[in-house]
Amino acid sequence: MNRCKFLIVAMAAAIMLLVSTAAFAGEILVYTALEDDEIPIYLDIFKKSHPDIDVKIVRDSTGIVTAKLLAEKDNPQADVVWGTAATSLMLCDQAGMLEPYAPKYLAKVRPTMRDSNTPPRWVGIKAWMTGFVTNTIEAKRLGLPIPQSYADLIKPIYKGQIIMPNPASSGTGFLTVSAILQLMGEEKGWAYLDKLHENILRYTHSGSKPAKLAGAGEAAVGVSFGYRGFMQKQKGEPVVTTFPKEGSGWDVEANALIKKDHIKPDAKVFLDWAISPEVMAAYGKVYPVTAYPSGNPIPEGYPKDPQAQMIKNDFQWAAKNRMRILKEWTRRYDGKSDPK
Amino acid sequence: MSTGQEDYLRVEGVTKRFGAFTALDAVSFGAAKGAFISILGPSGCGKTTLLRAVAGLERQDEGRVLIAGQDVSQLPVSKRHVGIVFQSYALFPNLTARANVAYGLSKNMKSRRGVNKRVDELLNLVGLKNLGDKYPGQLSGGQQQRVALARAMALSPNLLLLDEPLSALDAQVRVMLRTEIRDMTRRLGLTTIMVTHDQEEALTMADRILVMKDGKLVQNGSPWEVYDEPKTPFVASFIGSMNFLRGSFNDATRIFSKGLVRMEVASESASLQGSVLAAIRPEDVLVGVNGEQGRNVFEVGVRLVEYRGPVYRLALDLPLGQSETAPLIAEVPAEKARRLRLGAQERVKVILPPERVRIFAEEAV
Amino acid sequence: MAEVTGGLPASRLARVDVEGWLKRCLLLLASAWLAVVVILPLLQLLSKSLLDNQGNFVGLLNYAEYFSTPALRNSIGNSLYVSVATTIVSVLLGFGFAYALTRTNLPGKGVFRSIAMAPIFTPTLLNGIGLIYLFGRKGLITRGFFGAIPGVDIGLYGSTGIIISEVLFTFPQAMMILSVALRMTDARLYEASESLGASRIRTFFAVTLPGVKYGLISAVFVCFILAFTDFGAPQVVGGNYNILATDIYKQVIGQQNFVMGAVVSVVLLIPTALAFIVDRIAQRRQVALIQARSVPLVPKRDAVLDGAALGYCVFISLLILGFFATAVFASLVKVWPYTLDLGLWHYSFKGTGGGGYQALCNSIRMALYSAVFGTALTFGAAYLIEKSRGQNVLRQASYFLSLLPLALPGLVIGLAYIFFFNAPGWDVLGVRIPNPLNWMYGTMAILVLSNVVHFYSVSFLTATTALKQLDREFETVSESLGVPFYVTFFRVTVPVCLPAILEVAMYYFANSMATVSAVIFLYSADTPLASVAIANMDDAGDIAPACAMGVLVVLINVLVRMLYSLLTRGVKRRSQRWTIR
Structure with missing residues (x-):
């Protein structure tokens, strides 16, 4: 029953x-x-x-x-x-x-x-486009100017102060790397990234995280995207968002x-x-x-003029070369053990 | 061996294998209604497997089991109508003694009153009238055993199967329960099979004893038969103790010889020739001090005298040659030992009565 | 005395062994269910790793590529390093704690045990966030409590951070297993050792350690696998330190490279499977060693030892409490570390994603379902496997299948489940077989199922251990009394095992509340979840609300635990009355 x-x-x-x-x-x-x-x-x-x-x-x-x-x-x-x-x-x-x-x-x-x-x-x-989110309190404390260009980022003064998304895990990371390669050409682009790598504190798996970490003072500068920085500022975090002079990946x-x-x-x-x-x-x-x-x-x-800020992004090129770029990027910068 | 048609329980050529290991090797026996059968043997001999095969807990690979003339070989335990008591009792710990006893009844009886009446009967039967509301954890080992027994009896089984039921109990409780269980099964006319490794238990309780070794049934006989007329050296040594001497035997003269020892043998035994084992039980060795004359008299050295209350146990050296001796154990009633002042003697004369000496074909003991 | 029945009624003979068949069918069903939810999704995953992105069979080519990429290959070593380090630290700390709880006269054992178990209720992401608040660049400890004392920077991000958070995650498990093992040791051995005049240290090495050998092996095994397969904490505090679990994330989420994700998943399975086999071999030997009639050990008073134990437990408990206090504090602070006003802003979840309180309610619902169905399934299957006679091959296979999920990272389960349950059907040898389980996809059912499978093994082991302690003959007794096995199951087995059953239910509940890895792929619009909300808010930069949600999850777990012990005290008292002598 x-x-x-x-x-x-x-x-x-x-x-x-x-x-x-x-x-x-x-x-x-x-x-x-x-x-x-x-x-x-x-x-x-x-x-x-x-x-x-x-x-x-x-x-x-x-x-x-x-x-x-x-x-x-x-x-x-x-x-x-x-x-x-x-x-x-x-x-x-x-x-x-x-x-x-x-x-x-x-x-x-x-x-x-x-x-x-x-x-x-x-x-x-x-x-949405690449932007630098800088913690003003930390920048002041460390005597860092607010970065205004890609060229600024590779200055020795920023050593160990920059967080950037890993292009292999984050879309924002990839569009930034792809923009740099498109702007400077592959050869110069990689040379630039080599120098940038020297200054990077670490790479994150998410594109918004560098902005967030900068907001929390975990790093002085986060390479992220514009919107994130503005929202954090609205919430009361001591951050300022700038866009690279050379043009943003988007x-x-x-x-x-x-x-x-x-x-x-x-x-x-x-x-x-x-x-x-x-x-x-x-x-x-x-x-x-x-x-x-x-x-x-x-x-x-x-x-x-935000339109002018955006580089002339070749999506077809980026899509076609994505795997190759990521492989090269990973070979150069990823898979190293802890920075001691 | 009773394997006649009138047997209530018949086991025919039952074989059980676990992989390459043969746990039961073509075992056959029968039991009359109301008989108490003991299965005896060392651990790993297959005695529990045999019990489980009878119960229907293990399905045999070959052979069949008949209860009351009906082939139950293919029936599960629930259809064989057997009551089982396990070594661990397997009482349900979360149920009271009453609930344990009533466990199988509730389904088979219609009214609650009927169940209660039956449980009372059963608890009375095992002498636990007032302890029905206790949980097993609150009962002593002996009491738990009685609950298990009452539970096994609840459905008035055709067969009662006991798997080493007393082995977890104190010596005194064990002796008491032996008598009680035997009385109860006799009174109810209940055919019972009990597995045990305790020879004393088997000898005192059983009508028939099945001695097993390596999955084979070695001997099936009355307690008297297995003790006094063991079929093999194994049975002889497993039940009680036994002196063995390896030597040669002349069937025509019925003389056993080994070194200096020449011994007459008068017991009945199969015709054997050549290398054999002679055997005699310690209590059959007659110890005198001097003046003993006649057949099978030997002078032996006394190595050790051990006091055991009612008896003395002597470790003797039977001379075989110049310096060679064979160990011989004798048991002497205390009264006689005191009379002979055994403790003080270095050498004594012993008689090995020809009718008490048995001859076995040589095999590993 | 009723008369003994004579022969057997013919009707009884005629009936087939219905119960035996029923039991066999149920066992078959249990094995089939395990095969469907464990083996088939895994096969799907395995087959993915042998195809290229276009779905053509390429054999081991993907593996060749994997091993020729140094960045990926290095992760194996990294993963092994952090898991081994975690295992060593966790087992040592856990052993000390378990020893104090079982072998000394420590006061307040219940309190210490509860505190030590607390990290089990925590989403690993909260572990990561909490660690950042403590040891990050702006962490309490790094900054010396806002400059009050000199700070220490331990260099959290990387292997250090991973190891700390994995230790936090695995410590309770090691402690739990070891305290069971330590409690089971036979007191008589200690008396023997003492009577032989052995020193305490000698006794420790001669009796204590060998006595818990199998517990130690189990603890090592569990810690290793948990640390090896976890992905929540490494994602947050791993920095640039690549391990296999984060590689899967990178391949699948970062690059949508399912093929390589499947390859890494398979690589991840290899050491876990090996550890699993070693543990099984070790545990098989144990069976012969357990003694039925051990005498429980009652710890003797010893001022020095008891004092040391107290100090140690207080220290560990303070660390754990401090960690939670930090998380709670961080969830109340307006803008860490710059505006330290306290308030409940972050608990409104307005303007943050993830579903807020609706997600929390959903999570509770899911955890309840997982607890109910998971416990019923686990205990039922464990019963059938443990208490059936015959069908040895089937039982062995089911046993192995039951332990297999322990070796599966949640991420792998989640992915495999998308592929398997969302597939409309399969073409096998040209015949189209529709997927009968497709309807589950996107429902609460698949979330519950993934949780049940994800946390199956430990629950199964708990249930099996409890069942092993029951007399083997209960089933035979009831069979001989003509009582069907399912009656005995409900009248005896379940009531006697009730403490273990409730324990399993709690385990399912707490873990389902906290887990992210599997469900993040499987939740749908109708079923937002608190744990996923934590991940999303953390991802969107709303760390404080994420922290707040994490605190709520922990709070609910603790509340349910308390409610459970209150409610079950009555039930237990009634059903466990027999344990009182």
Whole structure:
């Protein structure tokens, strides 16, 4: 008798679980690598205009989102990728995971901030770029000037005071290294990195961590990206963010539609919204470079002309040479034992 | 050997192997209804395996087991209707004595009253009327043993199987329980098999003793038979103690000889020739001091006299040649030893009565 | 006295051995479940390491590349170095603590034990964060408590940091195993040694150490594997020191190079598997050595020894408490180390990601499910493996499979589970087999499953140890009484083993609350988790909220532990009444 009941309950439970995983109409699953503190602001805007669509968010760092997307390749879960590094989306595209889609407002988007195919596989929303986050208290204590250029960073005075992301583990690390190689040419670039390595206290596995460590005084200078430094300053940390004179490496945070058997119309609605003027204005509050001018003034602390700050980044070159660069970088600087 | 059709329990050619090791080698025996059988042997001889095969806890590789004329070889223990008491008692520690006894009853009896009545009967039977509410941990070893016994009896089994039931108890409790268990099984007419390595236990309790060695049944007989007419030197030495002397034997003259020793043998034994073992029990060695005449009289040296309460135990040297001797143990009742003033003698005469000397084919003892 | 029954009713003869079959089927089911959740995902991973990025079979080419890359190859040595160092320190410290708890008249043993066990409840990431607050450049100790005393810089980042945090992580485990071993030693041996006039030191080396030999081997094994496979702490305090676990992270998360990630995972498995085999061989010999009737040792009073023990335990406990105090303090400080105002700002989790209190609730839910299902599965399987007769091959195989998860790092489990559970199906010899477990992906079920598997081995060993202490004949007795085994299981086995069962449940709960490595790949939008939130907030630079969440996780674990001991005191008293003499 009891066993019978148990079986029925178990089956009912199993069916409910089955049903619950098949997402209901009006619900989309979005993978994103946007910063945690930004997401609620943007989503509130979406909710106002689309109260009928339930957006489920999986947020992780770029690396994990990309790894998850690729690992799920054979049976994609996400409907939409939102605000994730364009270089990551290129990897997904190589794996054949992206469905070309031309969202509304595409015409307004700068050509550098979208996939060149028509319709594009990915469309950018904003750019983030290399910035130096310097702890003002520590800098003062150590008598360090605030670094203004790549050239500054290799000055002997900064020896053991700089933290930088490991390009083999972090997207920010890679775009910085790739920018240096593109700016200086490979030969000079590597020579520069050799010298930089002399000054590096250590490499981290995450791109935001150097900024954070600088904020906590663990290092004087963190090579990171602009947004992070500004947010930390808002929280009361004694940091200042500067951008290298020579130009910043940068990447686009972009959206894409995932190729699936059943592509939900709501996914396209979301992608249309994600580059609409209303949300672009919100992006523009903290990011100087958006897919198209947001109408906001440049946030404080950024260069007057942020577009000029960004180097002419050759994404194709970077994607093609990524493995080779990382191998060389690892050979030169990684895998050494503790600095004693 | 009783393997007639009337046997209540019959074990036929049961063989059990564990990998390359043969634990039971074609063992056969039978037991009449109400008989008390002891399986005796050194550790590792297969006696527990035999018990477990009868119980249905080990499935034999060959042979069969019959209870009341029915082949139960393929039945699990739950269908064989046997009661088992283990060396460790295996009482459920979280249940009271009552609950332990009632464990198998609840399922088989309809009313709670019926169960309670039966448990009372059983606790009475084992003399634990007032201790039913105690947990096993609160009972003495002997009391635990009784609970285990009551539990095994609860379903009125066809067979009672006891696996070294007394080995964990004090000497005195052990002796008392021996009698009680024997009385109980006799009263109930319950066919019982008990595994033990204690020869005294086997001799005092059993109707028949099965002596085992290396997975084989060496002898199956009454206590008297296995003691007085052991079939092999192994049985002879395993049950009680035995003097052995290796020598040659002439079947025609029935004379055993070894060095200076020439000895008549009058007991019944298979016709043997050549190299043999002569054997005599210590209590059969008759010790006199002088003047002993007649057959099989030897003068021996006294090496050691050991006082053992009711008896004296003498370690003697039986001369075989110029300087060669063979050890000989004799047991003498205390009264006789005192009369003979054995402690003070250096040499005594002994008689090895021809009818008490046994001859065995030579084998490793 | 009822009459003895005569022959056997024919109906009883006719019935097949239903119970035997049921038991066999259950055992088969238990083995099958282990095979599905352990072997199949591992095979999937192994096969990945033999393919190139396009999915073509390349044999051992990836391994050749791995071993020809010095940066990767060096990590093997680094990993071995930190794990061996961790093991030595942990086992020594743990031995001292366990010795004090079991062999001296130390006052307040319960308190010391609880404190020593506390790090088990802690997410390893919090270990890392706490260490930075203590020993980082701006750490309390490095700066001498904000300049109050001269500071010491121990050079945290690198092998030092990894070893310290791994010691913190493994010390409770070593202490636990060794105190069990020390308690089991036979007092009579000490009396013998004493009566022979052996000095205390001689007795220690002649009796104590050999007596806990197997406990020591186990402790070494567990510490080594935990340190070898952990990735949380090295990621935070490892600096440039590369070890295998962080290499997996770099390959998979940093470069999306699953193939190389799989190769490193397999390399990581080799030493763990070896350690595992050595431990198994050692433990097999132990069986013959355990004596059924040992006399428990009652420590004698000894002012010097007791004093030393007290000093030692106070010292270690202060270190652990100090560590937690630092974490709590850091979670309350506004801006470390510059604005030291205290308050609960960081406990609001507003403007930080990871899900805040919703994630915490989810984590509690997940931990509860893991505790309930994990305990039921573990104990049931341990029972079937330990208490069945026959089916030796199956039982041995299941036993091995049950211990295998110990050698699997959470990261490997997480990845393998994505590949396995998200696969829509497989083509085997041209036949399409749909994946019947695909529905689990993205649900709470897969999180619970990954936890159950991740923490299976230790729970299984605890359950097995408890079951081994039960009389082997309980099952045979009930069988001979015609009582089905499942009745005896619920009436006797479970009540008698209740303390161990509750212990296992607590272990599942605490670890599920704290773990990151496996679940970070498996959680979904509906199931944010506190531990993942810690990782994400730490990653986003919100260290203080991360610290606050870590403190909450520890707090909940401690609360549940207290609630559990309060609640179970009653249950235990009732079910364990028989233990009172």
